[in-house]
Amino acid sequence: MPVDRPTPSRTTVMIVDDHPAVRDAVARAVEAEPDMALVGVAGSAAEAFDVLREGHPDVAVVDISLGDAHGLDLVQNLRAEADTLAVVVFSMYDEAVYAERALRAGALGYVRKSEPTSTVTEAIRAAADGEIYLARRAASRLLARVAFGAGGPGDRSGDGAPGGDGAAARTGLDELTDREMSVFQLLGQGRPTDDIADHLNLSRKTVETYRRRAKEKLGLGSVTELLQFAIRWTYAQEEQPQMRV
Structure with missing residues (x-):
């Protein structure tokens, strides 16, 4: 007689991004993972709350720049609405400027859009487990700031091309x-x-x-x-x- 095996629970995910191509790409990446289930997508902050209330996701992947709200505000407001929600910020903006800000706002992960979509699913898994997910460079920089203050020993904050990690520190944006x-x-x-x-x-x-x-x-x-x-x-x-x- 066959035995019914319990189905492993899947991490439910919502995606908030005002670029349809980005939403579709991340949605496909999530749907391709056997341990994840997509419960909805939103193109604005207003739509995000509708998806949150209807789908009750475990993790939200949120763009930092939306037409009707700033992403950091949305992270805080989503967490205020559902305090068990884990948030991964998915943005084109420099980690040196926004990764730490995103964590302070309540996110558990920060991924740049220059990363492959597989990185987003890695971040979703980490966030679902209550772990922080950052790119190695951003994590190293954040740990150095905590341990040693701005930049840490051997700080090379004056280096880097415009828009890169070094430029962010050099120009004072992190202040x-x-x-x-x-x-x-x-x-x-x-x-x-x-x-x-x-x-x-x-x-x-x-x-x-x-x-x-x-x-x-x-x-x-x-x-x-x-x-x-x-x-x-x-x-x-x-x-x-x-x-x-």
């Missing part, structure tokens, strides 16, 4: 608060002040304050210089090789 970095990132996307205020649910005056603080911390002489630098930095991020299947 910006999360809100200042959010404003800086949106400036780099060419968004006007009022649009940034609406996007981050802040007043125009508050956005201007964050903008001024970012300008001062980066050692720039004017808002125009800040805007030019933000655009160059954002362009460098977008020029990095993107997701590999």
Whole structure:
């Protein structure tokens, strides 16, 4: 007589990204894994909460740049809605600038879109087990900061091409608060002040304050210089090789 064997539980996953091609690629990677089940995809923060409430996922893979919310805010808000949810941030932006911020916001993993999709599934497994998942370089940098302070022994933060880990430290981006970095990132996307205020649910005056603080911390002489630098930095991020299947 055949014996019914228990079916191993699968990790349920939701994907939040406003780029359809990225959503589809990650969805296919998840569906190809026998130990994972896709419960839904979302193209916006608003849709993400619908999927969260209907699908009750174990892990959410979240882009850091969405049309209706900043990714770090979404990480915090999703975790506030479901405190057992594990979050992996999947972003085109430099780990040196955003990996530690993502962890502080409540994420358990940070993966750049230049990584193959197999890396995302590795991060999902780690997050589902309650483990932190970072690329080796980002993990080393974070551990050095904890152990020795900025950069650690032999710090080479002045090295690196624009947009890379060294450039992030050299230019002072890692000195910006999360809100200042959010404003800086949106400036780099060419968004006007009022649009940034609406996007981050802040007043125009508050956005201007964050903008001024970012300008001062980066050692720039004017808002125009800040805007030019933000655009160059954002362009460098977008020029990095993107997701590999």
